[in-house]
Amino acid sequence: MPPKVGVIANPISGRDIRRVIAKANSLQIADRANIVVRLLAGLAACGVEDVVMMPERGGLAGHALRQMAQSAVRGNARFPSVSFIEMPVTGTAADSRIAAKAMSAMDVGAIIVLGGDGTHRAVAAECGATPIAGVSTGTNNAFPEIREPTITGYATGLVASGAVPKEIGLKPNKWLEVRIDGGPAEIALVDVALVSQQNLGARALWRTETFRELYVAFADPQLIGMSAIAGLIEPVGRDERHGLMLRLAPASVAPLVVQAPIAPGLVEPIGVEQWRRLPAGQPIAPDLAAGSIALDGERELTFHSRQNVSIRLVENAFDTIDVAAVMRFAATKGLLRERNKACV
Amino acid sequence: MTRKISFKTAINEALDLEMTRDPSVIMLGEDIVGGCGAPGEADAWGGVLGVTKGLYAKHGNRLLDTPLSESAYIGAAIGAAACGMRPVAELMFIDFVGVCFDQIFNQAAKFRYMFGGKARTPVVIRTMVGAGFRAAAQHSQMLTPLFTQLPGLKVICPSNAYDAKGLLIQAIRDDDPVIFCEHKNLYSAECDVPAESYTIPFGEANVVREGKDVTIVSYGLTVHRALDAATTLAQKDRIEADVIDLRTLSPIDWDTVLESVEKTGRLVVVDEANPRCSIATDVAAYVAQHAFGALKAAPQMVTAPHTPVPFSPSLEDLYIPTADAVVAAVGKTIARAKAA
Amino acid sequence: MSNNPFPLSSEDLMRAYRTMRTIRDFEERLHVEFAKGDIPGFVHLYAGEEACATGIMMHLTDIDRIASTHRGHGHCIAKGVDVHEMMAEIYGKATGSCRGKGGSMHIADLSKGMMGANGILGAGAPLICGAALASRFRGDRGVGITFFGDGAANQGTVLESMNLAAAWNLPVIFVVENNGYAESTSVEYATAVDSYVDRASGFGMPGVTVDGMDFFAVHEAAGEMIARARDGGGPALLECNVARFFGHFEGDAQTYKAKGENDYNRENRDCLKIFRDRVCDAGAATRHDFALIDLEVASLIDAAVISAKNAALPQARELLTDVYVAY
Structure with a gap:
């Protein structure tokens, strides 16, 4: 079939x-x-x-x-x-x-x-x-x-x-899970950002003074968005077994400032207080007591001080097609060519 | 100080004087600056026929060349007027009204009434009218009746430079929307015009020649045809015509028309518009209704035929009412009277 | 009231709710009164779309001008037009906003920057460009907002105006209230490129789509656009996806809608419920606070209907007045 x-x-x-x-x-x-x-x-x-x-x-x-x-x-x-x-x-x-x-x-x-x-x-x-x-x-x-x-x-x-066999053509991906009070998991494929602004409004993140914590599954200095902040500090590959977590603060009071492209054409100074690797599998409780949670750059959830938030990096969460690997394999094995019998 | 200047210069002068006097006067139109953003002179044209030439140099960004979007910029002029400005928008040819009429007749004309008297819309729409320019069916029409039909609009159509200046200044100061029609074949016509500012009130016709035998009513370019006819009639037939230049079509000066017809008993209306539902039919009907007893003969109308404006000069010359046609129409009123 | 995580003061939150509730009650009541046969002419109700008008108008003052649509009651109320006068106008009474000479489709109050509801689709866009131009000449920092529906978005006037505003960098916000229906015809059918944001791109201005049933989404997006325009940043387009709870006009049987569509929208997309729940959940106000406003608004609408019904009709001589300032 x-x-x-x-x-x-x-x-x-x-x-x-x-x-x-x-x-x-x-x-x-x-x-x-x-x-x-x-x-x-x-x-x-x-x-x-x-x-x-x-x-x-x-x-x-x-x-x-x-x-x-x-x-x-x-x-x-x-x-x-x-x-x-x-x-x-x-x-x-x-x-x-x-x-x-x-x-x-x-x-x-x-x-x-x-x-x-x-x-x-x-x-x-x-x-x-x-x-x-x-x-x-x-x-x-x-x-x-x-x-x-x-x-x-x-x-x-x-x-x-x-x-093309799956072992060649597919690669596993990480994601981040967020739970509030042990409820169902919401996921983020790239980053989870905690901001002090406790409303969802128009969803996107750009009020940098509200940025407090950032969790990333991978961090590529070639990309834009919240993960760029992490990417400019310590790149983490999609295939590495850990992520990164950062504590952010207003640029005026932070010990370290990154000029980060948090949206296309929008470069802002972001204050970083500290960062460390985020191990897979371990639930982390953030320090921020109340605010909203952005999943991959969009404010999706709000939480208040009486709620418990936990964040966990999950390995092998889903598969993606590795286009580069597939095409290289196909070319090498001659899958995309055929002999013209008329010319034999 | 009075000098001889052209109709075109008189318009330019009126705009200049009012822009100088009142900072809320602004101008919008296609090519009124004529070269905005182009690599050559910024005000190369000053209007497609040069009517607004030189104003940009004096008044700068208060003149706005517009995109070729009549609905948008005529509407913007109307919106700005409702917000306290006194915009003068130029609709290059009255024929283009088809693409922006809604803004004029459903918006500007109706704001005041529809909003219970709370709105003022002091906008002037200057526009070229009339045939004789070999510009064919879509650049030559006399569409004045489209506008006189509509309550809420004022409609002006001067026949000479003196009136053009005084009426345009009045139009800019007027608090209602004004359609100001400029006959393109009059632009180079000169007459004595004072250099200073003056206004001519709306609703006052001008008796441009006095006579006792027949009343000839007209406006715009055909006033001159009527005058030529009157000269011929006086010379050839010793018929003396009262020639009335309406000047403003809405409001219209019925008193002057009735007074004249009561004196002469005969009416000929000369109108460059098409014959049906025109200024000519309007004047004839009004006189028939209000001065029937004074009429010695049926009113006559000399108009364009009920056709679009043709292109070929030989045809276009037949289209526009001529002095001969006016003489012939007068002849009919005299003949009828004699027969009676 | 100590915990208010929203970018509006507690007073403004309540003001926004009061506005939305006033619009809703005004429209729901007109629906009832129209059915009784007391209201002449065409009435197009705004119920369902309140968050759009309110989220935008919270950023405006009387110096800012709006051009509304045939579905204009909500815009009028949110822009501060007197509710008693509006109701009287809809009843065709002498005490109406337009002394009974405009009716539902032509309510205006220029002193409030409300340049009129409009019976002609798309006609407000050129007018608001003019308003914005006037603001620029006067230097008053006023912004113009033109509302139009997904249907009127296909009018040439709207597209011409978008080009004019972009070419002249006018402080104009084009607001598409996309309720999915041009009268009875669906967006999918009638619009070649269903995304109105694409129209904005075509003129080089930013366009943003928001959930028009979410006051806070509209409020934040509109706030950024309006501030940008006010500072000279140029025009923008805001597409608000909304649901129209009633028909195109009163008397419309709405058989072109899917079965249960109105019920679904009232149950799941009611902007008033969404607003109230979110504010209560955050602890910024209590259900009781909202109930008090509901009561106040209900009595305001009652009083407006009673006084409109009792008001005098225009006198016969009014037929002939106010065609011109002077003639």
Whole structure:
């Protein structure tokens, strides 16, 4: 049976307040649709005939289908057939979670995610053992890598079809779990930031004087967002077994100041009081008594002094497709070439 | 001090004087500066026909070249007027009103009434009207009746430089929205105009020639055709015409028209607009209703035909009411009277 | 009241709630009174979208101007237009905001910076560019806000105005109240590029989408945009995703909506409930504090309806007045 691949494309990622408080770009819906079409072309090239997508009302699927139909009219199109999961559309992150769960249950070979850290977080939380491949369309992205989507489509198709073995094509990822009063875990793929501001407001983080604690699963000095603060202090790889935790303070009173790119085009002095490695598996109780918790840069939870917060770094939480490794393997093994019998 | 200047210079002078007098006067329009942001002179054009030339040098950023977005900038002028400014917006050709009419007739014209008398919208929309420029169907119309139809708007259409200056200054000082129509074929016409500031009140027609036999009512360019006709009539037929230049179409000076018709008993209306529901029909109907007893003959109308403005000069010349047509119309009123 | 984690004072929190509650009660009451047949003409209710008007208007003073829509009652109330006068206007009475000559779709109070509800979709956008231009010439730091729906966002006036505002760097905020329906037609059907933020990108201005049912999200995003515009940072677009609890107009059977949609939205997306729960949970106010406001507002609306019903109709001579300042 030919492999089936899921696509979860969030039509509304990257429209948050970072366009005003920073210089974040805004990827237009037609460009997002174009990314989907490029992915589909890559998937088709590797033998994927069936793609199941998350339904949405942002116009993305409509644009993608129109682009494919236009290509078909010109006779130069080769795309998988596209179907949509039957589910109610709310236009919120809940859609991504529901779709991920449904795709995982229907045994797709992989799920391709278009969106920012938030969309990837929603999918990772529900995808179980199904590997994901990320395409960055958000703003403050640290998790998904920036890559030509046609190639992501290729690699995903090669893994989903079994042409490239999982030991080669997949890599494990860490995540951070946050629990309040022992409740259900909320996860972050990159960073958990505790800020003294006890309201969610427009979600993004930019009032640096409120930054208090930062926990990161990995820290790359090439990336932006809250994890950049850690990345500029002590880089931690995605494949290393620990994370990093930092205590932050207003830059005017902190012993160490980092000029950190906390959002696109927004470089701010961030005060760091101390930092240390965050070991996997151990729950950590933060010092901040009350405030809000940002998961991958978005304020999602508030807590007060009577509540207990715990944060834990988890290893091998979910798998992602290692596009670079897959493509190198495929090329080396000659999976993408064939002899032209007419020329023999 | 009085000198001979052109209609165009008179408009420029009125704008200059009012901008100097009142800091709340600003100007918006396509190419009114004419070169903003371009590599050459900033005010290369000063209006597509140079009417606003030189004002940018004196008043700087109070003149705003606009994007080619009539709805946006005419609307912005109206919004600014409702917020206490006195904007003079230029709609390059009245024909372009199609793309911004809503802002004029649903917004500006209605604010005061709709808001229970609480709004003032002192905006002036200057616009070129009329045929004879070989500019064809979409740059040549006399659309004055579109605006006189609408309560809330004032509509002005001067026939000479003196009136243009005084009426424009009045329009800028007026607290209501004013559509100020400038006939492009009058721009170079000169007459004596005082250098200083003066106003001409709205609703006062000008009797430009006095006579006892027939009343000829007109406005804009065709006032001159009416005057030519009156000269011919006097020379050839010893018919003396009262020639009335309405000057302002809304408000309109009914008293002067009625007074004249009561004296002459004959009415000819000359209007460059198309014939149906025009200034011509309006004047004729009003006179028929209010001075029926004084009429010795049926009122006559000399208008453009019920067609778009043609391009070819030979056709366009047939389109515009001529002095000969006015003479012929007067002839009909005399002949009818004699027959009776 | 000691624990207030919100970026508004306790007084402002309560003021915001009072505004939202006043809008809600005003609209719910009009819904009832309209059904009785006492209210002439068209009425378009704002119920459901209160957080949008209120979250934005909390940042404005009378020097700032707004241009509203046919669905304008909420904008009027949030901008400080007198509720008694509004109600009387909707009843067509001489004591109305516009002395009975405007009605629901034309309520205005220029002294409050409210440049009018508007019966023409998208017509407010050019006007507010003019208001912003006037503020710039006067140097009063005023900001202009133009509201329009997902339907009117397709009007040329809106797009022209976005270009004008961007080209001239005017202090204008374009607020799309996206309730998913242009009258009865869905956004998905009628709008080629469903994201209104994409429109902003097309004109080189920042665009932000927020949950318009979340007062705090609207308040924070609008606050940043308005402050930026006030400082000369230029225009921006705010898309508020909202739910319209009633039909396009009163009398609309709303059969184009999904079954249960209104119930779902009232149950799960009610901006008043969300606000109250969040403030109470944080300990910044008590249920009792809110209940007191509810009572006050209920009696205000009662009084407004009674006085509107009892007010005199305009005199016949009013037909002919106020067409011109002088004619």
